[in-house]
Amino acid sequence: MWKTVYERFRRWSADGTWDRLLAHVQQHSDAVGTVDWFPGVHRLHDRAGSPARGRGPKKGQDWPGEAIGRSRGGLTTKIHLACDGHGQPLAFTLTAGNVNDCTQFEAVMAAVRIQRCGPDRPRTRPDRVAADKGYSSTKIRAYLRKRGIKAAIPERIDQINGRIRRGESLCRLDRTAYRRRNVVERCFNKLKHHKALPTRHYKTMVTLACLQLWLP
Numbered sequence: 001m002w003k004t005v006y007e008r009f010r011r012w013s014a015d016g017t018w019d020r021l022l023a024h025v026q027q028h029s030d031a032v033g034t035v036d037w038f039p040g041v042h043r044l045h046d047r048a049g050s051p052a053r054g055r056g057p058k059k060g061q062d063w064p065g066e067a068i069g070r071s072r073g074g075l076t077t078k079i080h081l082a083c084d085g086h087g088q089p090l091a092f093t094l095t096a097g098n099v100n101d102c103t104q105f106e107a108v109m110a111a112v113r114i115q116r117c118g119p120d121r122p123r124t125r126p127d128r129v130a131a132d133k134g135y136s137s138t139k140i141r142a143y144l145r146k147r148g149i150k151a152a153i154p155e156r157i158d159q160i161n162g163r164i165r166r167g168e169s170l171c172r173l174d175r176t177a178y179r180r181r182n183v184v185e186r187c188f189n190k191l192k193h194h195k196a197l198p199t200r201h202y203k204t205m206v207t208l209a210c211l212q213l214w215l216p
Helices: 001-015 016-031 101-111 137-147 157-166 175-191 201-214
Strands: 039-049 070-071 075-082 090-097 128-133 150-152
Touching: 001 016, 016 201, 039 101, 039 175, 075 101, 075 175, 090 101, 090 201, 101 137, 128 175, 137 150, 150 175, 175 201
Parallel strands: 039 128, 128 150
Antiparallel strands: 039 075, 070 075, 075 090
């Protein structure tokens, strides 16, 4: 029995069944108006579970289907996540734990794609994005401006001092909007209730955990 269940799970993972199920549930939620298009973007940095017999991947290598890399904390992995204003996951990427957070910002935003009912184009552009100082870079702000998305991202102190030295005006921060960034933290807390995630971040397991949060 368990062999049959595992084979079906593996087959559905390979052919994208779980991804299509998540996309369908998100589409339905958007159609009934329960998606709040004010997402936050953040990351979860966690220690990955040890592979069998205590052997980890060699330096510069990842295990198939996972995103594990070596850092000072050992074998670690990251989930980079965007969620809506209600704390429901919209899209994510997986990387090794030593990958810089801001390098995945555009990849996560590009993965936000909710199909509409009918012939209309998919919804890919939120009204505003709230993120922490780790995402305060010129490239990210330019990316958001180009797409017409408002940013609620505070500047780092070195960026503020640099602007003051150059006589430039500081970026305006909507603090009311920024306070809503905590929905991402709450989303991660709910994802951690999925028992498989704290030990090993497979893409399929994260997808299933996100799907579970969308289901009533």
